Amino acid sequence: MHILVVDLLAERIAFGRSGVKEILSHFLNPQVSLWSPHTTERVDYGFGTVVESPVSCDLIIITGSKRNVSMWENWMDDVSRLIQTAEVPIIGICFGHQIIAASLGGKVERADENSAGVCEVHYNDGKVVNAVFTHQDHVVDAGELEVIASAEHCKIAACRHPHRPIVSVQFHPEAVQSVLDDAIECGEMTPIERQQFDLSQDIINTKESLLAPLRIGDYI
16 A cells, blocks of 8 residues: 655654654555655655655545644645545545645634643544644634534544545544653653643544544555
8 A cells, every 4th residue: 555644744753753653553564655845854754755746646644734724835735736636545634634624615713722632522423532632723614524523622623525535633643652752752842741641541543533434444
């Protein structure tokens, strides 16, 4: 399986390299291309092939970012065009969730305050899970997407397209213990910031939140 990662935290060690590595751990020996249209400076991941533009693939993963959809930048046009024209499955996380919605007729706004911590997410089928949130923008109109889950502070916490193989989540299923430990070690997060995330409780993971709804378990 060839995966194109729209790698929008490529300049960061923990939330970039470690986060992408965690997401990819749910796949069996994938071929990986890493596209980072927002920067020319990136951490050496030690895996994957860095590409300068989208390539033919079987799956697209759009990661989180320190940038904001509500503060649109020119490179986001290229990501939006990819979302609109791709014929393969797409999954989006945080920023990925937001730019998918914005590219498919939805609307993203700046939140009143940054949301960070572990919160309950309620799915439409009755399932209740815990998830790690950290975001300033939020989707206020899902456009073509169907809302499939919400949280108290985030009414559009997860979406699925009714006709295309697209699933997105506002939360960070890749923010597992090892990723947060790396963030402390490399200085991307302070111990005080780390206290906001109680991972003693079960957290929904990438497979459960993004891969299972796409029914691509044959590749996991």
